[in-house]
């Protein structure tokens with residue numbers, strides 16, 4: 001028998017939970033509706049409301065953060081840190097198994113997918129653009145103990161553990177770096193400060209700072225101008 005006081009508390013919190021889920025689903029829906037002139041302000045308001053919802057649930061959230069509609073966070077949100085004035089745009093998916101640290105004034109644009117099997121660090125003023133995928137762990141076909149000589153390893157995460165090997169590696173995207181549309185960034189890669197990764201590239205190795213890198217695999221093809229303000233003291 002559940003005491004009536006506890007029953008009342010459960011009822012109350014179910015109602016609060018239900019009201020919140022209706023409010024947030026409405027806000028998600030409304031986020032897609034175009035309002036003629038004040039849409040931007042309305043959207044910002046809803047983004048701030050969503051940030052308010054997530055703030056106590058994340059490890060750390062700075063001021064002025066916006067979280068747009070359709071953002072999905074799987075895993076442990078406490079592993080996420082977002083710096084001041086960063087913007088997590090529509091339909092971003094964060095699969096959080098290790099820390100994801102996003103600096104300040106970062107824009108993670110729509111439909112980006114970040115998986116932190118290992119740590120993912122995104123520096124201040126960086127931008128990750130639409131459709132990019134950043135993975136800090138991945139199933140692979142070979143294992144350090146040479147198991148692949150005895151059995152065919154499966155790259156399905158639903159296979160039994162003895163048939164799988166997963167490699168892990170932190171992904172570090174330094175300050176001011178840019179990751180173009182639909183790029184793929186693989187585990188263990190560092191993209192240097194101010195580097196620009198062209199649209200559709202696959203980053204398999206470190207990219208030096210201030211370079212423009214394109215292609216599959218992404219390779220530096222030119223350097224960007226390094227302004228005087230970047231000179232080290």
Ligand SMILES: CC(C)(COP(=O)(O)OP(=O)(O)OC[C@H]1O[C@@H](n2cnc3c(N)ncnc32)[C@H](O)[C@@H]1OP(=O)(O)O)[C@@H](O)C(=O)NCCC(=O)NCCS
Pocket residue numbers: 129130179180181196197198199200201212213214215221222
């Ligand atoms: C890389 C990029 C920034 C161009 O930089 P740029 O300094 O103007 O470079 P260029 O156009 O001179 O290109 C240099 C070479 O790289 C090639 N290249 C440029 N972008 C490329 C890409 N995404 N993939 C493969 N090759 C590319 C060019 O064809 C050129 O090759 P070539 O010398 O053999 O002709 C641009 O092409 C790009 O991909 N921008 C990202 C756009 C984006 O994702 N925007 C998101 C919304 S903001």
